[in-house]
Amino acid sequence: MQPTSSYIGRFAPSPSGPLHMGSLVTALGGFLQAKVHNGIWRLRIDDIDPPRIVPGAVESIQSSLIAHGLLWQDEVVMQSHNQQRYQKALHQLSESGLVYFCECTRQQIKAKGPYYAGTCKYKTNLTPPYSVRFNNPGGVCSIEDNRLGTVSTDPVATGEDFIVKRKDGLYAYHLASVADDIAMGITEIVRGEDLLLPTACQWSLFRALQKTPPQCMHLPLVTFADGRKFSKQNYAPALDNNCAAQNLTEALSYLNLQVPVEIVHSGVNEVLHWAIEKWHTKHFC
Numbered sequence: 664m665q666p667t668s669s670y671i672g673r674f675a676p677s678p679s680g681p682l683h684m685g686s687l688v689t690a691l692g693g694f695l696q697a698k699v700h701n702g703i704w705r706l707r708i709d710d711i712d713p714p715r716i717v718p719g720a721v722e723s724i725q726s727s728l729i730a731h732g733l734l735w736q737d738e739v740v741m742q743s744h745n746q747q748r749y750q751k752a753l754h755q756l757s758e759s760g761l762v763y764f765c766e767c768t769r770q771q772i773k774a775k776g777p778y779y780a781g782t783c784k785y786k787t788n789l790t791p792p793y794s795v796r797f798n799n800p801g802g803v804c805s806i807e808d809n810r811l812g813t814v815s816t817d818p819v820a821t822g823e824d825f826i827v828k829r830k831d832g833l834y835a836y837h838l839a840s841v842a843d844d845i846a847m848g849i850t851e852i853v854r855g856e857d858l859l860l861p862t863a864c865q866w867s868l869f870r871a872l873q874k875t876p877p878q879c880m881h882l883p884l885v886t887f888a889d890g891r892k893f894s895k896q897n898y899a900p901a902l903d904n905n906c907a908a909q910n911l912t913e914a915l916s917y918l919n920l921q922v923p924v925e926i927v928h929s930g931v932n933e934v935l936h937w938a939i940e941k942w943h944t945k946h947f948c
């Protein structure tokens with residue numbers, strides 16, 4: 664079906680390993696949101712941090728998405744190709760007086776408390792290497808989420824002058840993500856609940872770049888039995904592409920949808936078709 668609305672969503676994994684059940688839930692939730700809005704669902708590979716890139720992960724992520732019927736539209740966006748875009752966004756912030764240099768080490772910052780205290784804000788003679796920090800005009804107290812409703816966020820945490828360009832010259836996650844979301848025309852960000860705070864931080868950046876933040880939906884996290892989040896760092900097992908219909912069924916259970924057994928046996932396309940129909944009736948759509 665051709666897109667008929669202005670909805671544009673994205674799935675933005677970092678290529679630090681293969682997809683696991685946690686990333687499948689995020690991908691599937693974003694895919695379903697795009698489908699019920701007759702919109703576009705795009706794939707972006709967040710590969711701005713070379714040390715974290717695992718060889719073969721980009722191909723593995725793409726083949727897993729295809730095996731699970733989660734077909735994205737348009738060309739794949741590679742963050743590593745967008746340096747000029749990030750430089751431009753940084754320049755725009757700089758023109759507005761919304762960045763400053765920081766020479767502090769991680770240890771110095773940690774010794775002063777949980778958040779960066781603006782130590783270098785008014786310093787003039789700095790010793791390189793230095794990072795570039797966002798001169799945050801004020802923290803975000805709450806965000807409107809399309810699944811959770813109004814969510815309170817800590818204005819101290821979201822008001823921190825976070826790094827937008829690292830000492831090693833790499834652009835930081837918040838800046839790259841926001842600059843790309845703006846350039847890609849993203850209308851809704853679908854991601855895991857663990858990213859509520861980063862979302863609130865990014866809302867400040869959207870506004871600093873004179874853009875209205877998109878809508879957002881934060882999905883339930885997949886955890887191990889002991890409560891730890893499913894993640895590559897926690898050695899969450901990779902998806903078995905040969906069990907795609909079963910994997911989708913499990914992912915849907917985390918989204919409170921129980922797929923009938925006969926649909927699971929019919930295959931991937933039937934499970935997705937069923938899920939799109941059911942997702943329509945969920946109140947948060």
Ligand SMILES: [Zn+2]
Binds near residue numbers: 764765767783784
């Ligand atoms: Zn500093």
